[in-house]
Amino acid sequence: MNHPWILSAVLLILGTSLNSLGAAEAPDPAKLDNSQRIRPWAANPSYWQYRGQPVLLLGGSKDDNLFQILDLKAHLDEMAAAGANYIRNTMSDRPDKGFEVYPFLRRPDGKYDLEQWNPEYWRRFANLLRWTFERDIIVQIEVWDRFDYSAGNWHAHPYNPTNNVTYTAEQSGLAGDYPQHPGQNKQPFFFTTPRQRNNTTVLRFQQRFVQEMLRHSLPYPNVLYCLDNETSGEESWAVYWAEFLRQHARDAGRDICITEMWDDWDLTAERHRRTFDHPERFDFVDVSQNNHNKGQLHWDRFQWARQRLSERPRPINTVKTYGADGNKFGHTNRDGIERFWRHLLGGVASARFHRPDSGLGFSPPAQASIRAARKLESLVKLWDLKPANERLQDRQDNEAYLAARPGKAYALYFTRGGSVQLDLRQHPGQLTAHWINIETGEWDRKTVVEGGRFVTLAPPLPGHSAAALIPTAR
Numbered sequence: 001m002n003h004p005w006i007l008s009a010v011l012l013i014l015g016t017s018l019n020s021l022g023a024a025e026a027p028d029p030a031k032l033d034n035s036q037r038i039r040p041w042a043a044n045p046s047y048w049q050y051r052g053q054p055v056l057l058l059g060g061s062k063d064d065n066l067f068q069i070l071d072l073k074a075h076l077d078e079m080a081a082a083g084a085n086y087i088r089n090t091m092s093d094r095p096d097k098g099f100e101v102y103p104f105l106r107r108p109d110g111k112y113d114l115e116q117w118n119p120e121y122w123r124r125f126a127n128l129l130r131w132t133f134e135r136d137i138i139v140q141i142e143v144w145d146r147f148d149y150s151a152g153n154w155h156a157h158p159y160n161p162t163n164n165v166t167y168t169a170e171q172s173g174l175a176g177d178y179p180q181h182p183g184q185n186k187q188p189f190f191f192t193t194p195r196q197r198n199n200t201t202v203l204r205f206q207q208r209f210v211q212e213m214l215r216h217s218l219p220y221p222n223v224l225y226c227l228d229n230e231t232s233g234e235e236s237w238a239v240y241w242a243e244f245l246r247q248h249a250r251d252a253g254r255d256i257c258i259t260e261m262w263d264d265w266d267l268t269a270e271r272h273r274r275t276f277d278h279p280e281r282f283d284f285v286d287v288s289q290n291n292h293n294k295g296q297l298h299w300d301r302f303q304w305a306r307q308r309l310s311e312r313p314r315p316i317n318t319v320k321t322y323g324a325d326g327n328k329f330g331h332t333n334r335d336g337i338e339r340f341w342r343h344l345l346g347g348v349a350s351a352r353f354h355r356p357d358s359g360l361g362f363s364p365p366a367q368a369s370i371r372a373a374r375k376l377e378s379l380v381k382l383w384d385l386k387p388a389n390e391r392l393q394d395r396q397d398n399e400a401y402l403a404a405r406p407g408k409a410y411a412l413y414f415t416r417g418g419s420v421q422l423d424l425r426q427h428p429g430q431l432t433a434h435w436i437n438i439e440t441g442e443w444d445r446k447t448v449v450e451g452g453r454f455v456t457l458a459p460p461l462p463g464h465s466a467a468a469l470i471p472t473a474r
Helices: 004-014 072-082 119-134 151-155 200-217 235-251 270-276 288-292 295-308 333-346 364-379
Strands: 048-050 053-055 057-060 086-090 104-106 112-117 138-144 223-228 316-321 350-353 400-405 409-414 420-423 430-437 442-450 454-457 465-471
Touching: 057 086, 057 364, 072 119, 072 364, 086 316, 086 350, 112 119, 112 200, 119 138, 119 200, 138 200, 138 235, 200 235, 223 235, 270 295, 288 295, 288 316, 288 333, 295 316, 295 333, 316 333, 333 350, 333 364, 333 400, 333 409, 350 364, 364 430, 364 442, 364 465, 409 420, 442 454
Parallel strands: 057 350, 086 138, 138 223, 316 350
Antiparallel strands: 048 053, 104 112, 400 409, 409 465, 420 454, 430 442, 430 465
């Protein structure tokens, strides 16, 4: 006698479902050549291409180490339905929500064996890679998250010598407690590489972990690699791991794109130049920490970074857009939405809302912004435009932002209503302004304007609004 519940249980363990039986087999990612992988767009390397086509990366999700969540497939389906195609996935394992697991095998005595894997951790990671690939969602992996290895998170971690049977404190040089904030960079875990303290005992297991991660991820074309989460570490650490990942990818015949994320909120700080000034090592840059800034300063710092990269342009990603009501930084929902849209019109290759409560995650306001951005993109491709605030007059501070291809198309963002004068002297003839309500993600009214002069533009609503101005169809 057949028992469907037994089959369901077996399939759950295997990471599949009854509904998937008999479905068409998914394409094999390993059969796609390097030209199909996520990489800087050949025609405009400030943006990405995927499977040979330019792509704007937009996203938001409810967690950072997304492969660990138990409803991952449903969450990815929600994202795809809203037009999101970009996630952040830290390889983090800190059990702060109760469902996370560590990558190493835990023995019956409660100690971890760093020579053996926990299959569940890697099964979850494999599912994330497969399901995002099937949905054309780009995954930006963060290999190391400094918060896993300090304060309370370190107390239970398998790398802590008090918790494993693989090495002692004396052998590893690691203590049982590092109470300082990880930004102080006191944890020896991040000084193991040959040009630092050459801690071969710990480095061997770090290498083994990264090799296992790459064994799973390298076949997939939809993966970007960021070495650390907002690090204040030494440059030697980043250089070592960038070279380590690159060499393993080459050995596998794969092209990959790598960056590092520095902690400085000021993009003009010297530390950011470790990535800005080294295109031979870092294929893109991540400027998420600019999202601690507000208003015109937020825009200006980003434009400084674009200019810094102008001789050797690369994609500029923002995988963490801060700002949500009630978070510890004092940033609001309004801050998060403004930052997302300023960066979009400013020229980012990716924009993603940070997870709650530091960001809007995949909340209704975040979803509305993503839908609104896709509507804007349906009329004007942002990679065809350039930031052009100089074409606005009668503009108040942080009132409106413009990207344009003069004479062809314009994208305009208003933070809270108002009005500006737009210079359309290079564009004789009629244009139609297609207004989008960012707060709902829906179309609003259309207005027709006459070009060849300065034109006053005001959004239909007092809140966040965007408009695409394109030649009026005849």
